[in-house]
Structure formats: C-alpha cells, structure tokens
Amino acid sequence: MIKTGLFENIAEVSEEARNAFIGYLEEIDAEKGYKMEKAGEVSNYLFYIAQGSARSFYIRDNRDITVSFSLEGEFVTAMHSFITRSPSYETIETLEKSLLYRISYENLQRCFQEFQDLERVYRIILEKYYIALEEQMIFSKFKSAKERYLELMEKKPKIIQRASVGHIASFLDMTIETLSRVRSKI
Amino acid sequence: MIKTGLFENIAEVSEEARNAFIGYLEEIDAEKGYKMEKAGEVSNYLFYIAQGSARSFYIRDNRDITVSFSLEGEFVTAMHSFITRSPSYETIETLEKSLLYRISYENLQRCFQEFQDLERVYRIILEKYYIALEEQMIFSKFKSAKERYLELMEKKPKIIQRASVGHIASFLDMTIETLSRVRSKI
C-alpha cells in the first residue's frame, strides 16, 4: 500500500487518528474508464487519487459536460451528493489506469466523531477546494476562449496531456471546434 | 441584539459553545456602501448578515466584476484571503443599510480549539457554500445570456430586486447592454 502523500502539507494529525483513518481505506486498482461514482446514485465514498487521474461530468441535452479534472494527490467525490445524501447528477471516471483509495461516508463520519483532528483536516481540505473553485470561476469571467485555454495550460498543464479535446472543451465552456482552432493558432 | 437564525438549520451546538461564539460577535450597523472587506488587505472577519445584503467584487482591466451576492441569513467573507491570510483581491460592500455581525479570524480559531461542535458547524457551512458554488458553475455552462438570467431570476430573485444592472450583468458574465436587451425581451 502506497499511502504516502495522503497527509502531506496538512496540519498535525495524531498517530492514532491517522491509523484509524487508514484502517478504513479501501484500495482500488482501477482501469481506464472505471466509474468511481455514477449519476443517479448517492455518492458513498470520498476518493483519494494516489496515481492516475479522473474526470467528473454530467449529461445535459445529449451533451457530455466536464465539471472537473482531478490529478494524483487530490481528493475527489461527487460533493453535492456526498454531502446532501441525494442522488448525484455527475459521474466520475478515471482517465487512465489509476490507484485509488476510498473511505465510505459512514466511516468518515465515524472518524469525525472520534477524532477532532480529522475533522479539522477535512475542513482544511474543504477550504482549499473552495478557494480553488472560487479562483477558477473568478478568473474565467470575461475571458475569451483563447484566454481560458492559455490559463488552463499555465495552471494545470497535466490535464491537457491526459484528457481528450472533447473533455477539455466542455470543461472550458466552448465547443470542440473552437478549442481546435484556438490550439492551432498558438 | 437580533441573532435569531444564526444557528438555524445547523447541527446541534452546545449552549456553552453557542455562548462563547456569540460573546465574540461584534455588531455593525452598516450604511449602504459600507466596505466589509477591502481589496489589498487581509480579510480579518467572518460576517453574518442579519439584515440587508452585500456584494463581493474585484476590478480587472478597469472593470468592476461582481463575484457573488449575499443575502440576509448568510455568512460571507473574502474566503481566499481569510483562509490563506494573504491580501484579498476582492472588496465586499453592503448593497443597502444592513445589520451585520462579525467574528475575527483569531477568535474563530479560538472557538475551534475550544469547541469541537463549532468546528463542525463551520465545516457544514463550508460544505454548503462549496456545493452552492459548484452548482452555480455547473449550471451556467453552455447556457446563453438569456438562460443565465432566467436562472438567476428563478433561483435568487432577491438579487435582481436589490442589485444594479451593472452588478448583475458582470455576475452573469455578460455586458450591461446584453442584459438590458435580454430583460426587454421577456
């Protein structure tokens, strides 16, 4: 089990809490296209991507729209469903062969009840995710298709290497054709 | 002091924690245009809007861009700055005469150290804010100016009543002119 990095950069966690949390983790060796969460079902797990990458998407008007990409070292789940315990509108799938760890909703709550420092870690992760999302929103406002693409290249170049044109285009809120033209003129 | 509603809908908080938190609150009777947080300064307070409304914005290319609106019953701060303790890029101001309560960063941390249930409340608030932000992003993808406006009307009609055309337009990522035309054709 390679769990290095899971607690990196995060506030001090007691040995005890750490072991309890790790004890609940389930390892998954996922092939490309493995569905971590499915639209229509309640999201039951918080995932940690040890190796690989994933994308979250939903379908609207027969269109596959990418919501987010997650790379190794990141946590991911269908947050809305995970928090509200209602069916997810998004599906999350691996973009390549990946090594995942997951903890169930119930066990995560159990950890919070037992160990205050874990709740704090989770809170700090949430904060980071919140400001990342906020930045993403803010900095794409009033930017052209080209500017949005250049920004992605600068901030998350790995995504461009791993995802298809279609996935990147919908993530950047433009059509495949527009993205193709943008790329050809760089 | 009217603090009703502050803990509404939020998990059980002990009488003790509640009192500690309330003890730290500072009441502010703010006029319209009161600057709750200023761009360039580190955000030092978490605000609760008891009455009134606020908007968060930043300036780019000489353009005033609205990031979010907050209504009574909501918490607000320049999250990025508040969390990272670095200067804020956004300014938050009241849209009308408002009754605010605020707690400083230091005192909030103090509360967390002392009362686990407050940390949990904060975590739950964060979760709600996260999914609200996510929804906002997700559902505006591949929507026309008109659709974005209609959605705002449906989901947060109060904003349309209280904010100016300029504020609403930049929030919806369109020009004032486009918004004006959209509104004239409903």
Added chain:
DNA sequence: CTGATATTTTGACTTTTGTCAAGGTAGGGT
C-alpha cells in the same frame, strides 16, 4: 498490417454577444 471506428481538424456560414456612440430616465442636492 489493415480496415473499422472514433476523434480531431478545417471550411463555410449563422447566431450570439460585445463595442462604441447616442439618447433617455431617475434621483439627489441646491
């Protein structure tokens, strides 16, 4: 290696939104 299939690029054209400029309207202060 080859053919079948999916993905990406390119071209022609349309629609949407933005820009600039000119009027119009509403509200505050004197």
Added chain:
DNA sequence: ACCCTACCTTGACAAAAGTCAAAATATCAG
C-alpha cells in the same frame, strides 16, 4: 423646479463563438 450626475436603454456595426458538414488523422482489434 432645475441641473447634474448615475444609470439604463437602444441602435448600428464588429468580433467571437457556435453549427453543420466534410475531410484528415489517430486508435485499436483482429
């Protein structure tokens, strides 16, 4: 009431991005 200043609306035109269709390229199973 009147001016002054915001703010909002409208029109003409320009730019950006979308749509549809076809061609080019890449991927993969056999």
